[in-house]
Amino acid sequence: MAASTSQHALISIKPRCASSFGYDKKAGNVRFVSSTNCCPTSRKLGLVYASNSQSSVIEPTQLPSNPESGSTSKKSSESALILIRHGESLWNEKNLFTGCVDVPLTPKGVNEAIEAGKRICNIPVDVIYTSSLIRAQMTAMLAMMQHRRKKVPIIVHNESERAHQWSQVYSEETKKQSIPVITAWQLNERMYGELQGLNKQETADLFGKDQVHEWRRSYDIPPPNGESLEMCAERAVSYFKDQIIPQLVAGKHVMIAAHGNSLRSIIMHLDKLTSQEVISLELSTGIPMLYIFKEGKFIRRGSPAGPSEAGVYAYTKNLAKYRQKLDGMVQ
Numbered sequence: 458m459a460a461s462t463s464q465h466a467l468i469s470i471k472p473r474c475a476s477s478f479g480y481d482k483k484a485g486n487v488r489f490v491s492s493t494n495c496c497p498t499s500r501k502l503g504l505v506y507a508s509n510s511q512s513s514v515i516e517p518t519q520l521p522s523n524p525e526s527g528s529t530s531k532k533s534s535e536s537a538l539i540l541i542r543h544g545e546s547l548w549n550e551k552n553l554f555t556g557c558v559d560v561p562l563t564p565k566g567v568n569e570a571i572e573a574g575k576r577i578c579n580i581p582v583d584v585i586y587t588s589s590l591i592r593a594q595m596t597a598m599l600a601m602m603q604h605r606r607k608k609v610p611i612i613v614h615n616e617s618e619r620a621h622q623w624s625q626v627y628s629e630e631t632k633k634q635s636i637p638v639i640t641a642w643q644l645n646e647r648m649y650g651e652l653q654g655l656n657k658q659e660t661a662d663l664f665g666k667d668q669v670h671e672w673r674r675s676y677d678i679p680p681p682n683g684e685s686l687e688m689c690a691e692r693a694v695s696y697f698k699d700q701i702i703p704q705l706v707a708g709k710h711v712m713i714a715a716h717g718n719s720l721r722s723i724i725m726h727l728d729k730l731t732s733q734e735v736i737s738l739e740l741s742t743g744i745p746m747l748y749i750f751k752e753g754k755f756i757r758r759g760s761p762a763g764p765s766e767a768g769v770y771a772y773t774k775n776l777a778k779y780r781q782k783l784d785g786m787v788q
């Protein structure tokens with residue numbers, strides 16, 4: 458499916474009902490509050506959610522506090538969630554099924570990531586999540602290079618005790634000027650099985666357009682020996698609930714750079730789409746999407762069109778204040 462550069466092309470369906478989370482302070486839990494009109498698909502994904510937010514929120518030694526922005530370090534009733542599908546990869550360009558093959562960005566993809574960064578350059582970001590694949594990581598880094606706050610995104614290495622020890626930072630001031638980047642395989646693209654490396658057009662010619670569309674867009678039909686969207690959702694949405702929602706509940710502003718299908722599964726969850734509705738959900742490469750997490754609910758705000766678009770910063774008091782502070786800072 459050709460990726461459109463139009464900012465309006467990224468989501469072609471409407472959500473049926475708003476997602477809702479409640480924070481149980483006493484129990485330290487996040488609870489997904491299921492509304493009565495929620496669709497069966499959302500229930501299937503598990504709407505009642507409980508997690509120990511204390512253990513899920515990353516340690517202060519890894520997550521610098523943000524002294525100049527009251528919105529980012531303290532408990533906040535609203536926080537920003539930015540989702541970005543990576544920029545065009547070398548295999549997007551060649552129209553090859555990519556899945557979990559680790560392919561870098563094209564020059565066009567690099568530009569898309571930079572442009573995405575310009576669109577979100579006034580929105581606070583406290584912690585970044587990416588998949589373990591280079592195209593998502595390049596996108597996250599290139600986008601953050603454009604941010605006006607000029608904090609340094611630093612990949613957190615916790616894969617071994619040594620990796621953790623050897624990547625420590627010993628200056629509190631330097632930590633404050635950093636943003637942790639957490640990589641997680643759970644956010645990887647759906648594993649495309651035996652389609653990986655095949656040309657999408659040639660595969661459609663061979664197996665038929667309808668069959669290939671079913672493999673690419675149906676909810677529960679996997680490509681040969683690969684993951685269906687449902688299987689991808691099991692890991693990506695679980696990770697989102699277990700690791701990312703506690704950050705939002707704690708008032709952290711989060712950016713996720715990931716993939717067409719891992720993000721489709723997360724958006725399906727956030728917007729409570731049915732397995733029919735998600736079929737027509739298409740995400741363009743390199744277009745940031747903004748959600749506000751406010752009073753336990755995710756509010757979809759679409760794509761910030763540019764750094765000067767006043768509307769984006771009027772969405773919440775905290776975002777508007779953050780923008781004002783950036784404007785007041787000597788660059």
Ligand SMILES: O=C(O)[C@H](O)COP(=O)(O)O
Binds near residue numbers: 458549553557
């Ligand atoms: O993995 C891939 O090939 C693409 O990045 C996503 O492909 P899709 O649009 O076929 O799901």
